[in-house]
């Protein structure tokens with residue numbers, strides 16, 4: 001059974017509120033259930049970035065000769081090469097076909113309708129815009145699936161992923177079936193499934209048949225160390241929201257893109273617009289010249305350590321840090337979750353809690369300089385961020401001095417600091433707008449399905465899931481968020497074009513660039529402190 005009590009122990013909540021920050025949830029003790037270690041939950045978010053972390057995986061896998069499935073291409077540079085004339089072709093979007101949700105019809109039969117188009121009708125747009133190339137971070141899809149590039153994925157491997165999975169999703173001829181093993185925490189599993197159903201509405205007839213195992217708990221579990229070496233078994237393919245450099249879990253967009261009902265965070269498409277508007281309210285120069293953070297410090301030691309950097313009578317590290325009052329916010333219904341009005345500091349700190357945090361995208365979207373304390377986890381887009389270009393890196397082992405230096409630097413180099421804040425907001429507004437989130441899911445699932453070496457099928461325990469069965473039966477805020485994030489009909493544009501895999505030299509060069517930026521900042525920081533101490 002479901003150790004649902006254990007899940008309930010979480011007090012999660014995110015906050016929202018605050019100024020900007022988001023928060024995190026919390027969770028406390030990691031409860032382990034004998035049956036599934038993943039019930040551990042706790043959760044919360046917190047997340048992180050990553051970047052450089054990934055290299056070990058690559059190193060390991062690239063030495064394998066004959067990587068035929070993912071032949072390195074010499075095309076690293078083409079990723080941003082838009083096809084010629086794309087600009088002149090970007091004309092009026094063609095008319096979009098809308099297929100409304102009809103709950104009265106669903107209520108009559110309680111069965112999923114069969115009237116939704118089953119093909120992606122290219123006649124919708126006789127003159128489609130030339131497809132754009134997907135953002136650079138899509139290249140990590142190739143890396144995430146590399147462990148199966150030579151072997152393919154067998155049914156046995158998928159079954160091995162069941163150990164911790166919350167559900168198995170099967171897609172057959174564009175219809176979705178789910179077999180639930182364990183209810184996810186809050187509505188994260190519900191909104192994850194909802195997101196996949198919306199993907200099916202967006203690209204009917206384009207999704208291949210597949211079976212996938214999904215684990216909704218925060219921490220990655222497929223250890224690289226258990227699947228390396230001469231006699232190692234091929235890892236089980238397991239989808240989840242984040243990974244780190246010690247694991248092989250496949251990262252997938254989290255539930256919050258469709259809404260987080262428990263803490264009143266609306267679907268991303270709408271929130272993104274609010275955030276953009278919110279940024280206009282207070283210009284960077286008029287914002288508080290400090291580094292701000294608000295969150296739950298009890299979830300991780302590193303956060304307790306961060307609190308030592310708070311301003312006091314004796315010391316001012318340029319940090320203004322606040323502990324979130326979860327109980328109070330939850331009573332108030334997260335009214336203050338207006339994330340868009342929280343961008344009032346020039347600098348905002350991001351620090352992981354127990355794993356990656358959903359909050360990172362809200363922090364990055366502020367036009368403020370994100371001060372990111374060295375992260376250990378990544379979600380699907382974080383590997384696309386570069387230190388100094390999109391954020392300022394903060395040392396994990398010397399946080400206060402690192403923050404003090406970052407803020408002093410930015411307050412002197414105002415233009416550069418604003419550029420960093422802007423680059424991050426643009427990345428968030430453009431590279432992870434909803435169209436790209438769907439296209440990421442699309443390309444990931446297509447590439448995954450190509451690796452399957454068996455014919456997907458639906459077990460007796462799998463039930464059909466459709467937009468109507470979910471939305472018509474949902475209640476309250478969950479229902480509202482579903483209706484707000486409903487994909488109205490088949491897309492009138494085709495998905496972006498997947499960039500090629502990195503070839504080893506360009507992959508290493510990318511990692512080295514990041515590493516060098518980190519070192520550069522460390523050396524500036526060292527110089528700053530040496531000179532200050534002298535004077």
Ligand SMILES: *[C@@H]1O[C@H](CO)[C@@H](O)[C@H](O)[C@H]1NC(C)=O
Pocket residue numbers: 103104107472473
């Ligand atoms: C459909 O049924 C649900 C649950 O029985 C009910 O809440 C909802 O109002 C009905 N919707 C319509 C449009 O009849």
Ligand SMILES: *[C@@H]1O[C@H](CO)[C@@H](O)[C@H](O)[C@H]1NC(C)=O
Pocket residue numbers: 100102103104105
């Ligand atoms: C919804 O379905 C009902 C019953 O099939 C039908 O009478 C009604 O016209 C439909 N409404 C819309 C907006 O399509």
Ligand SMILES: *[C@@H]1O[C@H](CO)[C@@H](O)[C@H](O)[C@H]1NC(C)=O
Pocket residue numbers: 229230231
């Ligand atoms: C791998 O298997 C071979 C033959 O079964 C065995 O001799 C060897 O010790 C194994 N290696 C490891 C690292 O387990």
Ligand SMILES: *[C@@H]1O[C@H](CO)[C@@H](O)[C@H](O)[C@H]1NC(C)=O
Pocket residue numbers: 307310311312320321322323
């Ligand atoms: C940090 O300092 C500010 C200003 O003194 C104070 O209001 C705030 O409560 C402190 N934060 C924590 C977590 O103690």
